[in-house]
Amino acid sequence: MNPNNLTIATSASSSNSISPRKMNKDVEKLIDNNHQWCERIKNEDPTFFERLSLAQSPKYLWIGCADSRVPAERLTGLEPGELFVHRNVANLVVHTDLNCLSVLQYAVDVLKVEHIIVCGHYGCGGVMAAYDNPELGLINNWLLHIRDTIYKHQSMLTNLSRKRLVDLLCELNVVEQVMNIGNSTIMQNAWKRGQKVDVVGFVYGIQDGYLRDLGITAENAESLEKNYRLSIAKLSEAKTLSTSGNE
Known part of the structure; x- marks a missing residue:
């Protein structure tokens, strides 16, 4: 049977062909x-x-957390067909995750999206679990990627309240995922051939509904490294100001 000759049933015909069940x-x-x-x-x-x-022709690829309180299309005010979405626990981009990389490659090479958004959220359970490191089973392997971020920025995560620590770690996690996307061969090749596609980092406040731009936007390999350093410096400065204000 030629798969190209297959017809897709409409919702009406599908509902009529399915036997009713409780x-x-x-x-x-x-x-x-x-x-x-x-x-x-x-x-x-x-x-x-x-x-x-x-057809679909979205301008955006959204890589977000699987948390049910962060509905990508709804909080951005976009309609079906306008946002290509990939979600996982703690919005991670891991270079061995073929699921995420396949989405990224399809979005960049086939759909030709113009913007890739990594969106974390404050109070992320995955981020908290990575910091607390309880025994949760298989997911502990996934959360090791966030623990790498904790070790990398350990000096920034001291002398903070529990809430501020988690919030800062959620922000740092987004910045690191933007860096991971930019360093992928998919993005490096796209930029080398002159494709206009940028990567940005947002964090969503479940407590108030607002998206916040973390100030890391990469339009090419050079701006990726530069803006990564600037974003980390900005977060470090904000942390210093918040701790000094509490003294």
């Missing part, structure tokens, strides 16, 4: 919500789904 109420709620959302969108824009089905 669903858990929590799961059924998702279907009900979807139908309401779908009807609302169709009423507002009758051709929305038809246009959406033709």
